[in-house]
Amino acid sequence: MGRMPERVPGRLPGSPPTLADVAERAGVSRQTVSNAVNNAELLRPDTLERVRAAIAELGYLPNRAARNLRTRSSHLLGLRISPHLEGTAEATMDRFVHSLVEASRGAGYHVLLFDAVDRTDPLAGYDDLLRATAVDAFVVTDTYLGNPQAGLLDERGAPFVAFGRPWDDPGAPHPWVDVDGAAGTRLATEHLLDRGHERIAWIGWRKDSTIGEDRRSGWSSGLRDRGLPTTGLASRVEDTVASGRGASAVLLDEARPTAFVCASDTLAVGVLHTLADRGLVAGRDVAVVGFDDSQAAQLVLPGLTSVRQPLEQVAVEVVRALEGVMTHQPRPEPGLLLTPTLSVRGSS
Amino acid sequence: MGRMPERVPGRLPGSPPTLADVAERAGVSRQTVSNAVNNAELLRPDTLERVRAAIAELGYLPNRAARNLRTRSSHLLGLRISPHLEGTAEATMDRFVHSLVEASRGAGYHVLLFDAVDRTDPLAGYDDLLRATAVDAFVVTDTYLGNPQAGLLDERGAPFVAFGRPWDDPGAPHPWVDVDGAAGTRLATEHLLDRGHERIAWIGWRKDSTIGEDRRSGWSSGLRDRGLPTTGLASRVEDTVASGRGASAVLLDEARPTAFVCASDTLAVGVLHTLADRGLVAGRDVAVVGFDDSQAAQLVLPGLTSVRQPLEQVAVEVVRALEGVMTHQPRPEPGLLLTPTLSVRGSS
Numbered sequence: 001m002g003r004m005p006e007r008v009p010g011r012l013p014g015s016p017p018t019l020a021d022v023a024e025r026a027g028v029s030r031q032t033v034s035n036a037v038n039n040a041e042l043l044r045p046d047t048l049e050r051v052r053a054a055i056a057e058l059g060y061l062p063n064r065a066a067r068n069l070r071t072r073s074s075h076l077l078g079l080r081i082s083p084h085l086e087g088t089a090e091a092t093m094d095r096f097v098h099s100l101v102e103a104s105r106g107a108g109y110h111v112l113l114f115d116a117v118d119r120t121d122p123l124a125g126y127d128d129l130l131r132a133t134a135v136d137a138f139v140v141t142d143t144y145l146g147n148p149q150a151g152l153l154d155e156r157g158a159p160f161v162a163f164g165r166p167w168d169d170p171g172a173p174h175p176w177v178d179v180d181g182a183a184g185t186r187l188a189t190e191h192l193l194d195r196g197h198e199r200i201a202w203i204g205w206r207k208d209s210t211i212g213e214d215r216r217s218g219w220s221s222g223l224r225d226r227g228l229p230t231t232g233l234a235s236r237v238e239d240t241v242a243s244g245r246g247a248s249a250v251l252l253d254e255a256r257p258t259a260f261v262c263a264s265d266t267l268a269v270g271v272l273h274t275l276a277d278r279g280l281v282a283g284r285d286v287a288v289v290g291f292d293d294s295q296a297a298q299l300v301l302p303g304l305t306s307v308r309q310p311l312e313q314v315a316v317e318v319v320r321a322l323e324g325v326m327t328h329q330p331r332p333e334p335g336l337l338l339t340p341t342l343s344v345r346g347s348s
Numbered sequence: 349m350g351r352m353p354e355r356v357p358g359r360l361p362g363s364p365p366t367l368a369d370v371a372e373r374a375g376v377s378r379q380t381v382s383n384a385v386n387n388a389e390l391l392r393p394d395t396l397e398r399v400r401a402a403i404a405e406l407g408y409l410p411n412r413a414a415r416n417l418r419t420r421s422s423h424l425l426g427l428r429i430s431p432h433l434e435g436t437a438e439a440t441m442d443r444f445v446h447s448l449v450e451a452s453r454g455a456g457y458h459v460l461l462f463d464a465v466d467r468t469d470p471l472a473g474y475d476d477l478l479r480a481t482a483v484d485a486f487v488v489t490d491t492y493l494g495n496p497q498a499g500l501l502d503e504r505g506a507p508f509v510a511f512g513r514p515w516d517d518p519g520a521p522h523p524w525v526d527v528d529g530a531a532g533t534r535l536a537t538e539h540l541l542d543r544g545h546e547r548i549a550w551i552g553w554r555k556d557s558t559i560g561e562d563r564r565s566g567w568s569s570g571l572r573d574r575g576l577p578t579t580g581l582a583s584r585v586e587d588t589v590a591s592g593r594g595a596s597a598v599l600l601d602e603a604r605p606t607a608f609v610c611a612s613d614t615l616a617v618g619v620l621h622t623l624a625d626r627g628l629v630a631g632r633d634v635a636v637v638g639f640d641d642s643q644a645a646q647l648v649l650p651g652l653t654s655v656r657q658p659l660e661q662v663a664v665e666v667v668r669a670l671e672g673v674m675t676h677q678p679r680p681e682p683g684l685l686l687t688p689t690l691s692v693r694g695s696s
Contacts, residue, residue: 017479059479075482076460084446087646094442098432101461110482111461112424113449131365131407134423134458241647269647276649298435299589299617299644301624 017058026054076112077104077322078135080125080142083115088239089265091294092309093141096163099315100139107319109136122149130158137322139163150174161321163314165335167210175321176335177314181211181291184307184340185218185261188289191305191342192259193226197287201257202234203247203267212236215263215291233257237267244270245277252278258286259348265290265297268304272347287348302346309340365406374402424460425452425670426483428473428490431463436587437613439642440657441489444511447663448487455667457484470497478506485670487511498522509669511662513683515558523669524683525662529559529639532655532688533566533609536637539653539690540607541574545635549605550582551595551615560584563611563639581605585615592618593625600626606634607696613638613645616652620695635696650694657688 023030028051035042036051043051054060079100081093101111112135116124122142126149129135137159142149147168153160154174166172192200202219205212220230232255237243244267251257252274262268268290275282282288283302290297293308317336324331371378376399383390384399391399402408427448430441449459460483464472470490474497477483486508490497495516501508502522514520540548550567553560568578580603585591592615599605600622610616616638623630630636631650638645641656665684672679 081446081449084443089643089647091643094445095432097442097445097461098429098463101429101463105463105465110477113445113459113461115446115449115453117453129458266647273649295437295439295643296647299437299614300648301621 017060019060021058022051022054022060025058026051073136074134075109076135077109077319078112078114078126078129078138080138080140081113081115082142083119087241089269089290089292089294089296091265091292091296092311096141096311096315099312100318103312103315103319107323109319122147123152126153126158130156137161137326139318139322159322159325161318161325163318165337173334175325175331177317177321178335178337179309179314179340180337181215181307181340182218182221184291184309184342185215185263186222187218187340187342188261188291188305188307189219189222191344192261192287192289192348193222193228195287195348197259198228199233199255199257200228200259200261201248201251201255202230202261202263203244203251203271204234204236204263205239206236212263219261239264239266241266241270241273244268245273246270248274249277252286260286260288262288262290265292265294265304265306268306268347269296269300272300272304282347289342289348293343297343297345305345305348306343307340308343310338313338365408367408369406370399370402370408373406374399421484422482423457424483425457425667426460426462426474426477426486428486428488429461429463430490431467435589437617437638437640437642437644439613439640439644440659444489444659444663447660448666451660451663451667455671457667470495471500474501474506478504485509485674487666487670507670507673509666509673511666513685521682523673523679525665525669526683526685527657527662527688528685529563529655529688530566530569532639532657532690533563533611534570535566535688535690536609536639536653536655537567537570539692540609540635540637540696541570541576543635543696545607546576547581547603547605548576548607548609549596549599549603550578550609550611551592551599551619552582552584552611553587554584560611567609587612587614589614589618589621592616593621594618596622597625600634608634608636610636610638613640613642613652613654616654616695617644617648620648620652630695637690637696641691645691645693653693653696654691655688656691658686661686 019030019033023033028047032043032047033051036048040048104111114125114129118124126138138153140149140153140160140162141164150162150166150172160174162174162176165176165178189200200223202216204216207213223230235247235251237247244262248260248271260271262271268288271288272282275286280286288304290304290306293306297304297306367378367381371381376395380391380395381399384396388396452459462473462477466472474486486501486506488497488501488508488510489512498510498514498520508522510522510524513524513526537548548571550564552564555561571578583595583599585595592610596608596619608619610619616636619636620630623634628634636652638652638654641654645652645654
């Protein structure tokens, strides 16, 4: 499919009233209507009154493109989305999109979604929108280690707020909002400790995932603070159900844990599969806690206890930070770290 | 949070080149640059060449607001999203958003997401965008019986394409794309018949759901065509896991089915819960098929067979239909019905 042809001009039946319609109704020139909207002080009070009455009667709103040109504002926030993942319990981004749309509405903004033709290019999609000034600011969600996106946007003077810490450069000046993953896994670990577990295993991501290592630290510090062992109880794998299944089978054989904390619900679902394979009952024989409070966590039997990110709050804080960025207001601290909660279900 | 203040004008360091920058670089007036972009035939060839070289060197793109004003096109498609549902296997809309963003990109469009403050108002959110001509067209997804949205947009001359049939008014003139739900449940039923099942139960939505009744008809016609009974084998409930669990328990006691076809994965997950309660193994003792190929279907044990809507194809066809609407091209037929597939997993 080629590019879409421009829309053929011409007013459709029932289409919104134009400036010309207001002019006709009020019996004035179009310039006078324009002045009534933009420079009311130029008009005689009775003329202004007549134009305003016509605007109200017709329900006229200035064309957004014209208003955008005048205010240099599109009232749009750009968000690049990643391809939809199948076969995983990934839930964060779709929930965040909903929350961001709602938080933006309160601030008079809409969300423009885009994706990238070339996903290896960290600025793909951003560049066109930047050069066409099609959005007022971006919400950036890919801040994993080694992704130069935030730095590149900084260099270009593009207004943005990141959902995610600048792992590469903790001193980066741009505003960000993030969820404290380590606090979440610590919460999960303490929940299991409180229920009497002492041999708690960890299944997380590979070592090059800073987010994964951060989540792992909540588990290890939680155990160490109670003088409990971590050695031999941790596994680092790919984020798939099969990896969670395989890693939990090995850990059960070699380390005999009575509980698992996982870096994701995807991995935790793999643990549930291993338990079912062995005739063990999750929550009775072995406890399992995941991370993300996904649809899968809510629906699997017996319900998967999971760390829940406060995405509604993240969205509100991202929009608040964007307001500051767009009005060039200094921030006391660039970053804001929010604390997750634990959704407790049958698996623990 | 109040409305966001307008962005303070003034070029930021690294911000995109402007028409004035091009004029300075080429040593011409701004009007000449504007002519080079919009009315190239007015310029002498050597001047045009010089301006074009400056445009290329600076990477200048005309401001989108200015271009929008000229072409009366925002290059945005509006999509109203519903609140995120927790505790269900609802998957269609998030997958569709991803597919629509991708299909729109190919046509030079971005997707603008909005939601409604007042969700009881079928036009909430649409009205503001319409009056401000902030989008070129809408993609409408709420076409359930009794929702006057499509009719209201039609009356206002708003360009739109519906994902979903006009159930209220099969002769409605607006373009639509939909998935043949009855064909999907018929596929599911025939899959079970081919595996030797003869007592196949239905768990669907209440009778006032036309989509639910359509899906039910695929199950009932599939059985009737083989001379098999449907009486006493069907249940109509709310779309919740608890309802699916309860309805399947009653059907197992009273009608002894060996297989279930469900109107949603949410209901099918409820059936899986009932089987687990009774020590029955899904796929070995009783077969289960859901609808939507959700994350839950892909992750639950032993994997839930499910009807999969071809949402990527729906998105491509919606964008194609929008191209037709925006260029006022006549369509041979307003509607296009696509056929779903069956993702077969362990539960059947």
